Amino acid sequence: MTPLGGYLLVAALVFAIGLAGALTRRNAILVLIGIELMLNAANLNLIAFWRYGPHPELLTGMMFAVFSIAVAAAEAAVGLGLVISVYRHTRTTDLDEMNRMKG
Amino acid sequence: MSAVFWILAALTVLGGVAAVTLKNTVHCALAVTVAFAGLALLYLQLDAQFAGFAQILVYIGAVAILVVFAILLTSGSETPKQGIFSRSWFTGMIIAAAVFAVLGWAVIQRIQALPHETAAPSVTVNQIGNALLGRYVLPLEIVALLLTAALVGAVIVAMHEKGESK
Numbered sequence: 001m002t003p004l005g006g007y008l009l010v011a012a013l014v015f016a017i018g019l020a021g022a023l024t025r026r027n028a029i030l031v032l033i034g035i036e037l038m039l040n041a042a043n044l045n046l047i048a049f050w051r052y053g054p055h056p057e058l059l060t061g062m063m064f065a066v067f068s069i070a071v072a073a074a075e076a077a078v079g080l081g082l083v084i085s086v087y088r089h090t091r092t093t094d095l096d097e098m099n100r101m102k103g
Numbered sequence: 104m105s106a107v108f109w110i111l112a113a114l115t116v117l118g119g120v121a122a123v124t125l126k127n128t129v130h131c132a133l134a135v136t137v138a139f140a141g142l143a144l145l146y147l148q149l150d151a152q153f154a155g156f157a158q159i160l161v162y163i164g165a166v167a168i169l170v171v172f173a174i175l176l177t178s179g180s181e182t183p184k185q186g187i188f189s190r191s192w193f194t195g196m197i198i199a200a201a202v203f204a205v206l207g208w209a210v211i212q213r214i215q216a217l218p219h220e221t222a223a224p225s226v227t228v229n230q231i232g233n234a235l236l237g238r239y240v241l242p243l244e245i246v247a248l249l250l251t252a253a254l255v256g257a258v259i260v261a262m263h264e265k266g267e268s269k
Contacts, residue, residue, distance in 0.1 A: 002217045002220075003220055004217040009207060010145070014116065016200070016203030017123055019195075019198065020123055020200075021123030022195075023192075023196075023198060024123070024196060025189065026186070027178075029170060029173050029174055030187075034122075040139065040158075043158075047151045050151070051149040051150060051151065052218045056221075057224055057226070059226065062226070062231075066154055069157055069162075070246045070250060071246065072161075073165060074250055074252075074253030076170075077254065078257045080173040081256070081260040087176070095189060
């Protein structure tokens with residue numbers, strides 16, 4: 001197996017685990033954790049392609065991953081803030097019970 | 104493929120599986136921290152030192168702490184009596200398995216055509232700094248703006264409303 005193939009398979013597995021977590025868990029915070037895992041899997045792909053790509057000295061893939069980490073941090077902060085805000089209104093983080101758009 | 108890669112891959116995948124299957128939400132947060140650490144070590148294994156240390160600082164240092172705070176500010180570590188998986192968990196599992204099957208099939212299909220081991224690129228922090236303030240200066244400024252907006256927005260969203268009954 002080529003090294004790049006190994007990294008791509010690991011990234012695919014982590015992405016699928018994150019997707020399974022986001023789609024099956026009941027707790028909103030754990031859904032956010034699943035989304036973070038999916039973002040991380042995408043970053044692993046970017047860095048693996050940067051490392052084994054034709055021009056690693058241009059830093060393109062690594063810069064993309066670093067910016068993606070920054071955007072993911074912003075997403076996590078806003079997402080967890082939203083979960084806390086919803087919890088304050090409804091007293092639950094259970095997504096199956098959040099079936100109304102009215103507060 | 105080196106043994107180090109397989110150990111790190113197993114650490115990452117086991118951390119991820121534990122994060123989505125454990126009952127106690129605090130344990131899930133700890134497991135996802137292990138997965139983030141495994142990914143950071145994989146970045147280091149890929150000679151992307153800067154991205155690896157950024158991953159440690161941002162994910163293990165900030166996101167994991169935020170997740171723990173959010174868990175403790177909401178329902179804590181109690182397990183809901185209806186179980187930890189939502190009503191549509193079976194559909195979700197099928198979708199996730201199908202996505203993994205497609206991705207894995209696509210990689211395995213072309214695995215021989217992927218490039219083999221190449222010489223490690225020597226990237227210094229100096230080069231990264233020059234790239235960030237040269238070629239990537241506009242994305243850097245936009246990310247700075249985004250982080251400021253997200254900081255203010257997260258505080259406003261999570262803030263107590265005036266006159267709200269507790």
